[in-house]
Amino acid sequence: MTTRAFRMKLKPGNEEAYRRRHDEIWPELSALLSEAGIHDYAIFLDEATLDLFAVMKLRPGHQLAPLPEHPVMKRWWDYMADLMEVEPGNRPKEWPLTQVFHMA
Numbered sequence: 001m002t003t004r005a006f007r008m009k010l011k012p013g014n015e016e017a018y019r020r021r022h023d024e025i026w027p028e029l030s031a032l033l034s035e036a037g038i039h040d041y042a043i044f045l046d047e048a049t050l051d052l053f054a055v056m057k058l059r060p061g062h063q064l065a066p067l068p069e070h071p072v073m074k075r076w077w078d079y080m081a082d083l084m085e086v087e088p089g090n091r092p093k094e095w096p097l098t099q100v101f102h103m104a
Helices: 015-023 027-035 071-080
Strands: 002-009 038-046 051-058
Touching: 015 038, 015 071, 027 038, 027 071
Parallel strands: none
Antiparallel strands: 002 051, 038 051
């Protein structure tokens, strides 16, 4: 199993909208992420900086590479683009995080 962590950036004033949209995550998006091998996925907010920290566990044989081209993923990114910093095509800007400690 692999763990992947990365940082994203929320635009000011969008904390509640971001939470609400994730509380109401689309069933088809949840299914897509699970089918791609993602599980135990959490996003944390640093309220002082508006940095979002994501941590996901990936099953062996995961299939993340096709996700950016999937219509459900693109639609979700379009839906979230007004709340966060994004790349062209509305993919959230991501900065990878390096694990420096783990206690099991």
